[in-house]
Amino acid sequence: MTKNILWREGWIKPLLTESLPSEKCGICNREFGELDFVTSCEFCEIGIIHDICANNHISTTHAKELGEKINKHKEKQLHSFQ
Ligand SMILES: [Zn+2]
Numbered sequence: 001m002t003k004n005i006l007w008r009e010g011w012i013k014p015l016l017t018e019s020l021p022s023e024k025c026g027i028c029n030r031e032f033g034e035l036d037f038v039t040s041c042e043f044c045e046i047g048i049i050h051d052i053c054a055n056n057h058i059s060t061t062h063a064k065e066l067g068e069k070i071n072k073h074k075e076k077q078l079h080s081f082q
C-alpha cells in the first residue's frame, strides 16, 4: 500500500549552542548534547528542538497542517501531469 513519507532536506548545518536563544530543547526540555541532531518546526515558533522530538511533535501536534501540506502536494503533482 502507498504510504505518505516526509522528506527532510539532507544537508547538515553545524551550530554552537552558545548562538541559540536556549540550550534546551523546546519539547523535552533537556539540554542539547554534543552532536545532537536539531531542527525547528515549520508550523509553530517552538524554537530549536531535537530532530527526534520534532518528528513526534509534527506528526501529532500538527497532524492537520501536515495533512493539508500532503494534499497540496498531491494537487501539485496532478497539475504537472495535465
Ligand atoms: Zn528534545
Ligand SMILES: [Zn+2]
Pocket (backbone or CB within 6 Å): 041, 042, 043, 044, 045, 046, 057, 058, 061, 062
Ligand atoms: Zn510545531
